[in-house]
Amino acid sequence: MSGALLAATLRDPAQATGYDAPTWNALIAAARAEQLIGTLAHRLDGQGISEAAQRILTDARASTDQGRILALWEAEACRRALVTLNVPVVLLKGTAYVAADMSAGQGRMIGDLDILVPRDRIETVEHALIEAGWEWVKPDPYDDAYYRQWMHELPPLIHRERDRMIDVHHTILPLTAQITPDADAMIRDSVTLANGLRVLNPQDMICHAVAHLLADGDLAGGMRNLWDIHCMLSGFGTQGLEERARLHGLHRHVRRAARLANALYGTAIPQDWRTRDSVDALFKKRLLARDGWGQVRPKWVEHGFFIRSHWLRMPPAMLARHLWTKWRKGHRPN
Amino acid sequence: MGVVRYRAAAPDTMRLEPLDTMTAIYHRASGRTHLVASPVPEILTALEQGDATVQQLLDRLAAQYDLADGEAGALTARLAELEEAGLVERA
């Protein structure tokens, strides 16, 4: 499977010098599918590799370099829009990694801008953003009510000129999820950057990445999220991490993510974290489920996790109601 | 609130390429290109001397160009556009 090939190459870039064409093709397809092509390009920098492969990686680097500019500008535009409110604005995920110049940000593709603000100021923030040119993406009464009642963020806004989305969070997991991280503590203990914007402190940043990987999503794009976690564990270490994770109810998730990062990317983790867990194998299978064309194989692995992610976010009765409403609107999972 | 002062993006973050009557501007900080006509390049150049209010900016422009009366309104409108584009911010 090419997911394993991608993980092995990120872990040990030197081995790429010996790859033949089919191996390169599988690697590039998997790296693109997992949105890790820019990261791969950074990792393989300076390795003597085939010219055709090098060209592709050079393009990928140029592309993520430009993505970095756009992401940082989106953060700056947001800062300008909110500067007079005196609200702490915490950058999350990819934008935070590049704003804080972390290794997880190198070559990382960044989509939407995610910010965390205090829940009691979210309406003020919403108004200021709309004032500055952001608009609702799709006014759909059901989705809108769903977001506001159950999610951990506003319905997404998009900037009318720049065509970029912003997700305004007031906590890091949906209110329906079984785990309720302490968002107030995250904001209170965040780190202020030179421009006044903030990022989470190292331990919270890891906790958030772990929550995003294991307690929120369907593991789609999981290799990328796990790579972020690998970079952060490697850069920040695990000092104080377990205690902080316990505050957010994420200590078991943090340990699992650390075990998975260790298994895939060789991340250094404390000896007593390296326990055996029978469920890890299933997560690993899903994380690495890509064939030589970048497709998820076998299919059931993907669908199993689609149900699982909704299960985690919503209690069963609510899940049934949600799927029913989506179903009636003609939205069917594949 | 005091009088608004405007600040242009740092000159080294902007690439200005005059193309006949238009000027293409690449803004390195935002990664975006803007195609503008006079007096926008002149406004940006005038702001290089330092942050300015609308009136100060008018004075700087009047020292170099023939300005008609009632330019303050037009200048304010151009500044608002430049602010939205991110090429100018409030100091």
Next chain:
Amino acid sequence: MRHVFAVRIGPVGFRVGSDWRAPVAALEHLYRDYPKPDDDIPDFSVRLFAARFWRRFVRPSVMIGGDYYLPDAAPLPLRLGLLAAEMGMNLQMALAQRRYLLLHASAVERDGRALVMTGMSGAGKSTLAALLMTRGWRLMGDEFALVDPATGLVHGFPRLISLKNQAIGVMEAACPDGRFGPLQPDTPKGDIRHLVPHARAIQAMRDPAKPALILFPGFGHAADERPVLPGEAFVRLTQASTNFVAMGETGFDVLTSLVKNTPARAIDYPDTETALAMVERLWSEIV
């Protein structure tokens, strides 16, 4: 994937994987004189696949996927599998080409200099390029022209010429011994028939050319011609480029220098013969 085809078009390598044999067989036939990707490592992968397993067999419909794809693209019936493959390759270029500034334009070459034609769909840039190919010009591409940021030169992308509706008959008459693909009626864009570019276009497809003239043709009006200043050319070409924004400062550099250094004209023409005469006249006057 069960069936695989690989090809290089201009400087860009592709591989196409398919759940069915037919689209790959058609590609192998029509692209038989084309080279393989450099080092057998294609720049892009395209996948033609069934949405569900049984859809390989029952009313088979082709989903277009690949390294880059549109999530809501509608599938095509299997009889349009060749078209699906071409759309898949175009999509990779439109969404992800970053090495060259990609202009949605046709291009032909003479004496090492390139004529680039771009405009609205239906303006005839594709047909004009195909006709010029039959009159001694080297076809560089009927759909995309690639501008190299390092040199400012235009690289060709001579994929199969995609003829639509009336253009099919025009080219069948102009190119009686041409190698045509099967007629594909009732596609989302009307009738489509592919034409293999001349051998010379394929053999020389790696040779770039210096841009010498940019034309903005408009079909259906009385013959007319006017110069296009760099500012207007810049705006029109940003609209004709799929990756100008994504290429950032590199794209800005290459496009500003292209419009400053290359004369541009807008031409209106009532019929293709008039257009061809105008092109030849402008070429002799300007280049």
